[in-house]
Amino acid sequence: MKKSGTTITEVARVAGVSVSTVSRTINGTAFVAEEKREAVNRALQELGFQPNYLARSLITGRSMTIGVIAEEIVSPYYADVIRGFEHGLFGTPYQPVLQSGHWSQQRETDAIETLIYRKVDALVLLGSTLPDPALRDIAERVPLAVFGRHVPGLEARCLTLDQYGGAYLATRHLIELGHRDIAHVRGPDGQQDAEERLRGYQAALRDNDLPFESDLVVQGDFLELTAYQATLHLLEHRRPFTAIFAANDQMAVGARLALYRKGLRVPDDVSLVGFDDLPGSAFTTPPLTTVQQPTYQIGRALAESMLGLVQGQTPTLPEFGLTLSVRESTRPLRRTATRRRS
Structure with missing residues (x-):
């Protein structure tokens, strides 16, 4: 009181x-x-x-809010970034205002316009489907930071990770375990992270004198259902493989279910690697080998940068490296192992 x-x-x-x-x-x-x-x-x-923040906002012209738009705020990946961002604002007068873009340019644009109309003091985009020129225009209207996109002209306000290098690590790990027929459940066409992960997968194959076989690449959308369906497609078309690199952990879960439904064991029959290292990935059965993205720390860094930006400071965003968390979902290839069951 x-x-x-x-x-x-x-x-x-x-x-x-x-x-x-x-x-x-x-x-x-x-x-x-x-x-x-x-x-x-x-x-x-x-x-x-x-x-009395309302009174102060009338005096200062600030709303003491920072808009945050994620592709899907219910996504475990973005939820952990948001958790870090929220914690980064603790002890400050600022509060986050959350919206989803739903992987739609129109819905993302609507969300941006709504937040700008409500006078947020700054805006953070966690991923974006908008073209680069549109993002540059938005940065002229409101202090902006973008995570997961490289936008020419906004380099100082973009936080990107080495998605190519992370995918390379994941694929090379499977190759070093003796796997040669490695399927890839890829992310959405045109999405920057998905394209970079596909390139990293292809490069690891090429650097180890393995052919890139397009029929081992199946389409997903970063959600469990499409990965489940894509993995069933591979199995039902009787395309042999001994390992799967899923472009994110959620799709690894979907692939794991498809393998289970077809009587295949992870990792005894098929090794499985994901990407993200979500908080729950260490507790799946078996625990998932995956590329770790420090999502919580990324959220904290974005919050710190935006607090500086709204105070007129030059934005600074750190670089984060990616590492491979090796767990029990991968194992050396057993030459006598069954590669596929119908």
């Missing part, structure tokens, strides 16, 4: 900081060192002081 008569001066006294530091912490108008920000927040809580 707010104590009667509590003032910003009293908050500063209890926190052991200046009044201007309390003001900057409450308003989010400038950088405040983490230890001072924490001291102010403790004092605010102790004194029960509740800033």
Whole structure:
């Protein structure tokens, strides 16, 4: 409960900081060192002081909100990025406002226009289906950061990962285990990450003198159902393979179910590799070998960058490396093993 008569001066006294530091912490108008920000927040809580953000937004012209648009906010992958982003805003006056683009340019555009109309102070796109010129135009209207896309002209505001290198790691791992017939359940046509992962898969085959066979590549959309159907298609067309590289963990789950329904065991009959290392991937049966993307840390980094951007600082986004988490869904090829069951 707010104590009667509590003032910003009293908050500063209890926190052991200046009044201007309390003001900057409450308003989010400038950088405040983490230890001072924490001291102010403790004092605010102790004194029960509740800033009137509505009144301040009328004075400053800021809504104290940051819009976040993901392709699908219910996706486990984007949900973990959002979790990190939300945690990165803890202790600041800013709140995230979430929308989904639903893999549709029109719906993504509608979501962007809605958030801009509601006067968000900045906008983060977690993936995007919009063309580069449209993203550059949006960056002229609102402070913008884009995750998962390289946009010429907005390089400093884009956080991208080495999807090509991650796919190369996954495919090379299977090759080093002796697999030669490696199927790939790919992501959507034209989606930047999906295309880079396909290229990494092809490069690993080429660098190890293995042919690229197009009939071992089947179409998915990063969701479980299409991967399940695509894997059944491979099996029912009697195309031999001993391993699958799925372009994300959700599709690895769908592929795993299709193999199970056809009586094939992972990894005894077919080795399986995913991409993302979602929080639940270490707890599947068997635990999934997958390329780790540090989704939570990415969300935290995006939050920190956007807080700086709305305060007029030059945006800085770190580089994140990808690693392979080897678990029990892959094993060395047994030459006598059955490659496919009808």
